Amino acid sequence: MAPHEDQSSAGVRGPIEALTASGLRALTGDAATLPGPGGLGVRLAARLRELIRAGGALRPGTVLPPTRAVAAEFRLSRGVVVAAYEQLAAEGFLAGRQGSGTRVADLGAGARPAPKAPPPEEAARPGVPDLGGFPRGRWLAAYRQALTAMADGDLGYGDPRGHARLRTGLAAHLRAFRGADASPDALLVVGGAADGLTLLADTLAACGRPRIAVEDPSSPRTRALLRRRGLEVTGVPVDGEGLAVDALREPGRLGAVLLTPAHQYPAGVPLSAGRRQALVRLAREHGVLLIEDDYNGAFRYDREPPGCLQGLAPDVTALLGSVSKTLAPALRLGWLLAPPAWAPRLVHDRALTHPTGHTLDHLAFAHLLHTGDYTxxxxxxxxxxxxxxxxxxxxxxxxxxxxxxxxxxxxxxxxxxxxxxxxxxxxxxxxxxxxxxxxxxxxxxxxxxxxxxxxxxxxxxxxxxxxxxxxxxxxxxxxxxxxxxxxxxxxxxx
Ligand SMILES: Cc1ncc(COP(=O)(O)O)c(C=O)c1O
Missing domain, CATH: 3.90.1150.10 (Aspartate Aminotransferase, domain 1)
Known part of the structure; x- marks a missing residue:
């Protein structure tokens, strides 16, 4: 690229660049290899559009080579190149001025995906695991195994609770590592904790139990989700022992309490034994559903993580968990272990919107659990x-x-x-x-x-x-x- 001094353009500042036809070909590849559907002109326009959007070599002000030179370089008829330039000019990507050629239009700072995205290791967003440590090789092997071994019938509509092999593996895992009272029949495989919570919130609302208490402080995103599903959210203070059970107002009018007992979000304290007992007594006395968000119960560094609340009171507790903290949020794979009184209704409601799960993912994760790779x-x-x-x-x-x-x-x-x-x-x-x-x-x-x-x-x-x-x-x-x-x-x- 050769730098020029721009003399006259109001929209282009400072030195500008002119691209040669061979420089353009280095960016786009040969005409025959231009990807996508349509004729050569359409594909050339599509590739140029992409390059302009990316904002690298084709940034605002860059002068494109003359159509005649491009046609010769790409061995195309000039009409094809003219049509591609005209197409992009009509869309606003290119601007032409007499005597100074066709250039990439300057649409101002807002047109670029400007600020550089932070590198993943600088994210620091609470709760995001080390994505560079995702076990790609193991997941790939598990996927291959799942796809090879799955029966043809597994490709049909399955159980809305998720594939039985995963529910069996998960129940064993949750019993062993989270002290849960888990059976495959009471488990629903869901698309992450947020998905499981959405299902619970919808069911609570449909059952006429719209009042839910949450920890104060807690995740603003979770509160927004609950409100979005029509629930009335009230706060309960958190202290050094976790949720202050005594501060729960009018428990008889509450449908549910949502809490993070293993490691309160964001305060980072576990719910004390005394509070666990008091909360279970309250839930049993008033018919309140306890929703246990076990979002990072797997991680404790000074001792074994405390077992989940669901293990103490499976009759009143719904346990939510996911692999978002342990593997990657992108998998959208989680579980909901429901109390027996709630399970049939939840499964019924789930079947309406999700007649089956993501069976391949279920089988791959079941394989990871079975081989011990997950632990x-x-x-x-x-x-x-x-x-x-x-x-x-x-x-x-x-x-x-x-x-x-x-x-x-x-x-x-x-x-x-x-x-x-x-x-x-x-x-x-x-x-x-x-x-x-x-x-x-x-x-x-x-x-x-x-x-x-x-x-x-x-x-x-x-x-x-x-x-x-x-x-x-x-x-x-x-x-x-x-x-x-x-x-x-x-x-x-x-
Ligand atoms: C408090 C809390 N619970 C649960 C989750 C996990 O949600 P999901 O499993 O839907 O990714 C998060 C994610 O950041 C969270 O902050």
């Missing part, structure tokens, strides 16, 4: 996440005075209280500008505090962060959180 993967990732969490807490202690880690060592996120001389909104803005998708503790509250309130907190997903990214994140947060006040300085405002 081996859990062991491996647990060690990796433990060391990343340790690196984060060590860096915070060394480099960020006043930043206080909260909760127990578990899960894929670390809640961190900010010192009173900093502001959550400012620290969040700084780390997000560096590509870290850290959440604010304030946004998890049912009534979020004003943005200028001093202190607050961060919810940092550490599982996908390399040690170098963790060190950098802590440095950025520390710089934005401000230095500690010097002795004798006036107290911070607010």
């Amino acid at each position: 081996a993967h859990l062991r491996r990732t647990r060690r990796r996440y433990q060391s990343r969490r340790l690196h984060l807490t060590t860096e915070l202690a060394a480099a960020a005075p006043g930043f206080t880690p909260l909760g127990t060592p578990g899960g894929l996120h670390l809640p961190v209280a900010l010192p009173p001389w900093s502001r959550e909104a400012e620290v969040l803005a700084a780390v997000r500008a560096e590509g870290y998708d850290v959440q604010g503790l304030g946004s998890c509250a049912l009534a979020p505090p004003p943005p200028d309130r001093p202190g607050g907190g961060l919810v940092i997903g550490f599982a996908a962060l390399t040690p170098a990214a963790i060190t950098h994140l802590v440095g950025v947060a520390r710089a934005a959180g401000g230095p500690p006040p010097s002795p004798g300085a006036p107290p911070p405002p607010g």
Whole structure:
């Protein structure tokens, strides 16, 4: 490409580039290899459109080679090239001016998918596992095995609860690793915890039990989902023992309580034994369904994870889990273990919208469970996440005075209280500008505090962060959180 100085265009700034016909061919490939349906002109236009959208070599202002030169280079008739240019000009991708050739139109900054996406290891979104550690080879082998071994009948409409082989494997896994009271018959394979929760919410609403209590703080996304399905959401405070059962108002009017007993989201505390017992008594007395979101019950770093609440009270608890934290959210694979009184209704409702599951995925996951590859993967990732969490807490202690880690060592996120001389909104803005998708503790509250309130907190997903990214994140947060006040300085405002 040869740089030119643009003399006259209002829409093009600074040096502009002119593409030669051979340069264009290097980008598009030969005419005969242009992909897609349609004649040569249509395919050339489609390829140019793609390149312009991608914004790489064909960025705004780039001058395209003359049609005559392109026709010679590609060994096409000139009419074909003219038609392709005209097509893109009519769509607004190209602009032509007399004497200065055809160029890529400048549509302003908003036309580009501008800000660079953060590299995956810098995501820091709470709850995202290390996607680079996804066991691709094992999953591929499991898929191949599933496809080879599956009966023809497995390709038809199956059981709306999911394939029996997966339900059998999952029930054994949940019994062994989560202390669940699980049988294949009571399990529904769903498309992730959110999908299972949607099914429960719809069924609660259809049964005339629209009031649901959730932990305060909790996941704003989950609350939005429940409201979207027509439920009335009320908050119950969380303290060092998890959900404050005594604070549940009018339990007789409640349809359900949704909670995260293994590792409260976002506070990171487990529900204490006393609270578990009190909650089960309340649920039995008032006919309340307990919905246990076991979103990262597999990860505890100082001891074995506590067994699930469902194991204590299978008659009143629906257990939700998924592989989103253990393998990858993209699989959309989860489970719902329902109390016997609820299972038939849930299966009936499920069958209306999902007459069968994603059987191939079910069989592949069943294979991973059967071979022990899934539990081996859990062991491996647990060690990796433990060391990343340790690196984060060590860096915070060394480099960020006043930043206080909260909760127990578990899960894929670390809640961190900010010192009173900093502001959550400012620290969040700084780390997000560096590509870290850290959440604010304030946004998890049912009534979020004003943005200028001093202190607050961060919810940092550490599982996908390399040690170098963790060190950098802590440095950025520390710089934005401000230095500690010097002795004798006036107290911070607010
Ligand atoms: C509290 C909580 N529960 C459950 C999930 C998992 O949802 P799913 O299994 O639908 O991916 C998440 C995901 O981030 C979460 O934050």
